[in-house]
Amino acid sequence: MEPISAEKGELSFFGLVLREDASVWDLLVAADWVDTDKRKALEYLVKQVQSVLTKKELLDISGIVLLQNEYFEGFSKVVSETGWEENDIDLYGVAVKKAYIFIASDVETHVEPVRSRV
Numbered sequence: 212m213e214p215i216s217a218e219k220g221e222l223s224f225f226g227l228v229l230r231e232d233a234s235v236w237d238l239l240v241a242a243d244w245v246d247t248d249k250r251k252a253l254e255y256l257v258k259q260v261q262s263v264l265t266k267k268e269l270l271d272i273s274g275i276v277l278l279q280n281e282y283f284e285g286f287s288k289v290v291s292e293t294g295w296e297e298n299d300i301d302l303y304g305v306a307v308k309k310a311y312i313f314i315a316s317d318v319e320t321h322v323e324p325v326r327s328r329v
Contacts, residue, residue: 223241223315228310230305234329236272236273241277284316289316291312296309
């Protein structure tokens with residue numbers, strides 16, 4: 212995360228998410244510079260991910276999802292180098308089995324426990 216922030220600019224969200232209906236992870240990223248040119252941002256992020264993960268680890272990632280930075284504007288930011296784990300949550304309207312979040316803006320505003328259906 213630090214090399215990305217240093218080279219491209221501040222991140223608003225950065226996390227690995229395992230959706231309830233999936234067996235592989237999504238990398239979720241949001242930043243001002245991502246919204247400026249999504250194609251270039253995606254190409255850049257793919258290169259960064261490929262440079263640090265092994266081939267086996269890459270197989271566990273289904274893709275990189277670019278989130279709109281506007282979702283995170285106006286909120287204080289929480290940053291953790293080691294990340295924090297969330298389980299069985301609703302993350303921005305998506306049911307998530309497990310998430311490792313490293314950067315988020317006021318995560319409690321957007322993360323809610325999934326309520327069981329009766």
